[in-house]
């Protein structure tokens with residue numbers, strides 16, 4: 001893309017200013033891009049090739065918690081860190097199930113799904129949205145009742161951006177134990193990482209749903225041997241005490257060799273800091289920062305594994321990781337199963353339920369600017385994605401909408417046919433794409449809210 005600068009950035013403090021922005025954009029024929037946390041992988045909330053305005057929700061970030069009802073209203077300009085911090089300041093046994101990175105925005109994240117460390121026990125963020133406040137193309141402020149169940153369904157996983165501007169979500173909070181247990185165990189190739197990763201695939205989606213055994217894979221220099229190797233980092237959360245965790249892992253995954261000394265007990269909110277990569281004893285206040293922790297240049301892609309990847313397939317991945325030796329390339333295997341299976345594929349637009357063992361997230365990031373540098377890394381991740389085709393879901397080869405990837409297809413600048421958009425639409429939403437198109441046609445037939453991967457209306 002050769003992006004333009006926005007003509008104007010609107011930072012509303014009040015809903016009426018959003019209504020004004022919609023009115024003015026329509027009148028002057030410019031596009032609107034809505035930004036909550038600005039973490040879109042392809043920058044679609046702040047980059048465009050056509051004249052556009054940004055509506056930046058950062059000032060609409062209030063959070064009100066009702067501990068008695070176990071619910072909260074969260075404005076979409078809030079970040080996940082702000083939400084977690086506010087919940088923890090009111091209660092030690094309430095939490096919310098959403099992503100790991102604290103600077104991710106509520107608006108994009110919850111409307112697109114929201115997977116995190118609590119997801120095997122409690123599902124994704126969008127599963128827990130119980131009401132919403134949305135401003136539609138006509139500037140009307142709608143709640144669940146006035147928007148109707150179709151639109152309310154669409155904005156819980158289908159992405160807010162195609163349908164209007166989401167001002168706030170009402171969510172149901174979840175109950176968690178006062179103490180949880182975390183561990184991060186590393187195994188290298190010399191410590192049988194290949195066999196362990198292979199075995200993990202038979203365990204991770206079936207083990208006790210209170211345990212989320214996440215797996216990160218990257219090339220690194222081992223401090224033990226001083227040599228470059230592949231590291232399998234088993235990064236995990238158990239909703240309970242270490243003495244209950246150990247027998248579960250020792251019975252179902254003894255090969256990991258987990259011992260008590262690997263584990264740390266802590267309140268849930270401290271586990272949020274742990275998984276975000278902050279050192280122990282960091283003040284919880286960091287959760288309120290909006291400054292992202294990521295490198296300037298980045299490309300991500302995703303897949304779903306419905307069958308275990310054989311050992312020879314894993315060895316091929318190691319070769320790819322060895323090519324990106326700057327320690328900035330990673331595969332994240334996020335286990336499914338548990339409560340994620342309790343929802344049907346069509347309950348909300350997020351369709352990745354029973355039958356998925358784990359989600360694969362491919363990530364590469366770099367610091368140096370320049371086209372050549374960028375091409376090198378992007379080509380690497382694209383080649384890896386091609387290599388993975390035999391080992392992942394097929395027809396469609398599914399992808400996670402929140403890990404947005406324009407490689408899988410894009411809208412035309414003007415009208416896009418259902419057939420053309422189906423190429424990427426079915427990957428993200430499977431059969432739900434049809435209903436998303438019907439809702440879009442109903443609520444925004446003129447396709448005012450659009451971007452390179454928005455849901456097109458039927459023309």
Ligand code: FDA
Pocket residue numbers: 033034035036037038039040041043044045057076077098099100101103104105106107108109111112113114115116159160161162164165166167294402403451
């Ligand atoms: P941003 O503001 O860029 O918006 C993303 C999209 O949503 C854009 O199309 C935008 O227009 C639209 N949008 C935003 N606010 C809206 C509103 N109020 N109304 C209507 N449309 C709106 N995901 C995950 O599931 N689990 C995880 O652990 C992580 N971790 C993670 C870490 C890092 C460092 C990054 C960069 C990303 C993730 N993600 C993630 C992915 C993340 O969920 C995804 O990028 C979200 O869309 C980001 O939401 P933001 O509001 O920050 O993005």
